[in-house]
Amino acid sequence: MKIVIAGAGIFGTAIANAIKKEHNIVLYSRSMSIVEDINNNRRNTKYFPNKILSKKISASNDLHTFEDADILFLCVPSYSILSLFSTIKISKNCLVINGAKGYGNEKELIPEALSHIIPNEIISFKGPSFATEMMYELPTSFTVGTQSPENFKTVQNLFRKGLIFLDHSEDILGIELVSIIKNIYAIVIGIVDATYNSANVRFLIFTKAMKEIKMIIEHFGHSSDILFNYAGVGDFGLTSLNDLSRNRTLGLLIGKGFLNAELGNSVILEGVRSVEKLTSILAFAENLKTPLLTNLNELLQSKISNKEFLKLILN
Numbered sequence: 001m002k003i004v005i006a007g008a009g010i011f012g013t014a015i016a017n018a019i020k021k022e023h024n025i026v027l028y029s030r031s032m033s034i035v036e037d038i039n040n041n042r043r044n045t046k047y048f049p050n051k052i053l054s055k056k057i058s059a060s061n062d063l064h065t066f067e068d069a070d071i072l073f074l075c076v077p078s079y080s081i082l083s084l085f086s087t088i089k090i091s092k093n094c095l096v097i098n099g100a101k102g103y104g105n106e107k108e109l110i111p112e113a114l115s116h117i118i119p120n121e122i123i124s125f126k127g128p129s130f131a132t133e134m135m136y137e138l139p140t141s142f143t144v145g146t147q148s149p150e151n152f153k154t155v156q157n158l159f160r161k162g163l164i165f166l167d168h169s170e171d172i173l174g175i176e177l178v179s180i181i182k183n184i185y186a187i188v189i190g191i192v193d194a195t196y197n198s199a200n201v202r203f204l205i206f207t208k209a210m211k212e213i214k215m216i217i218e219h220f221g222h223s224s225d226i227l228f229n230y231a232g233v234g235d236f237g238l239t240s241l242n243d244l245s246r247n248r249t250l251g252l253l254i255g256k257g258f259l260n261a262e263l264g265n266s267v268i269l270e271g272v273r274s275v276e277k278l279t280s281i282l283a284f285a286e287n288l289k290t291p292l293l294t295n296l297n298e299l300l301q302s303k304i305s306n307k308e309f310l311k312l313i314l315n
């Protein structure tokens, strides 16, 4: 079985490390220096300077490597997935497993956006899963979103020799959506924590955030039961309450007054882009009040100050 992982960043490398025991894995990277580092030195120095990688993990920057993949993990930022698929071909039997947490295009989730290009079911794979902790082989959980019990079994088999625990949902789009929304509200909690550093205020806003998340999920026709999958409360809690999260850290920086900090084109932009997109998708949704989301969007566009933002979300 050929397993290809698109993206040799922290998540792609951690996934490769988690399934290496039984399988050979090809990590696709657009950067030749990373490919050479992995193949020649058994290291991915840019992302894990202190880790030696297994011989079972090789790297490639050849776009043809996708063509005979049986399993393809998507571990590149969400906004790069469509352009990646415009340059590669995959088999119609290839199992595509999406780990990216963001929209596929302006309005559509990644499985929706990819459905215009490929017929394959896109399996959603989202967890409360800091890649750095996975790399140090700490027990980690994921939700597998698939409508096919067979595909769920295949994913279970991939991870059966490690410390990865899986639950299952048939609601692929719901799991995709919740993985986007949790990043947005993690930014909000970061801002609140940077300002107040108070357990009372944190969980006042955390509770409001949970209510908004539930309303948004239901607005799009999903059952809020998915919040009790690992990808739900688990990933929202992990991302919003732990400083390892880039989205929470962005919120902390904003709260400390660094809103104009240079973000470059990094994966951190994923959460910010999601705020803009979800706000515009919901712009005409009547009877749906999402003050945390809409005021965060105003704040990110510098239309209101931190002080005004906090006043508005506390009310």
Ligand SMILES: NC(=O)C1=CN([C@@H]2O[C@H](COP(=O)(O)OP(=O)(O)OC[C@H]3O[C@@H](n4cnc5c(N)ncnc54)[C@H](OP(=O)(O)O)[C@@H]3O)[C@@H](O)[C@H]2O)C=CC1
Residues within 6 Å of the ligand: 006, 007, 008, 009, 010, 011, 012, 029, 030, 031, 034, 047, 075, 076, 077, 078, 080, 084, 099, 100, 101, 102, 127, 129, 130, 131, 132, 267, 270
């Ligand atoms: N970090 C985590 O704990 C988790 C992350 N995720 C999700 O996984 C995705 C990747 O995140 P993560 O690994 O953390 O991010 P990183 O920034 O560590 O890695 C991103 C990887 O994607 C590559 N990449 C970036 N832009 C492009 C592009 N335009 N075309 C092709 N390749 C590109 C990078 O290549 P290069 O090195 O050349 O820049 C790098 O290999 C995100 O959607 C994230 O939300 C999911 C679960 C956990």
Ligand SMILES: O=C(CO)COP(=O)(O)O
Residues within 6 Å of the ligand: 101, 127, 128, 129, 130, 131, 183, 186, 235, 238, 239, 244, 245, 246, 247, 248
């Ligand atoms: O999604 C993540 C872990 O589940 C990582 O979150 P950040 O992108 O905020 O670091």
